[in-house]
Amino acid sequence: MRESSSLSPQHGAADRSDTVLSAEHISKSFGGIAALVDVGFELRRGEVHALMGENGAGKSTLVKILSGVYTGYEGTVxxxxxxxxxxxVRDAEDAGIAIIHQELNLVPELSVADNIFLGREKLIAGLIVDRKASSRAAGALLQRLGIELDPQARVGALRVGEQQLVEIAKALSMS
Ligand SMILES: Nc1ncnc2c1ncn2[C@@H]1O[C@H](COP(=O)(O)OP(=O)(O)OP(=O)(O)O)[C@@H](O)[C@H]1O
Ligand SMILES: [Mg+2]
Incomplete structure (x- = not known):
């Protein structure tokens, strides 16, 4: 992907203090194949961007660089x-960056709350999973995000769109 108007910041002298994420002069090659050539991207607080391009344009590669999947590249994030x-990826998550994959990464047999805190379970005496605390925390998180889902609902029983909301809530619970 070469730098194009859709990817390069066009803000001119605009205030950059609310820029939360930026990528400058990013290049990445796989063997002899250049996936990204001098790409720039800027995300400011509250913005939503759509990254568009034909198959093989480099979208996934850029997202993987921004989210810590690829560590070797030229340029600055x-x-x-x-x-x-x-x-x-953990490092990127700590900085508040997470990918919600098209293919969902949830355990269908577990509840919404259990999925949100999977691997980060709230424990009683460091041993027993505290389901009440987990459910309460998940409920508060979902409410804050305006997501109307029962923390106790089994994820496998939810619609795909609802499962994606669980993934988004999970990602936001890490930041
Ligand atoms: N792991 C890899 N090894 C070798 N080449 C790769 C690898 N990943 C991507 N590429 C190549 O880099 C280029 C960009 O691929 P990328 O997957 O980022 O494109 P994309 O925009 O996400 O495409 P799609 O719309 O098909 O998802 C392509 O030429 C691709 O073949
Ligand atoms: Mg892709």
Missing amino acids: SVDGHPVNFAG
């Missing part, structure tokens, strides 16, 4: 104006 060098 910055969060809140500070250059970052994510060592992996």
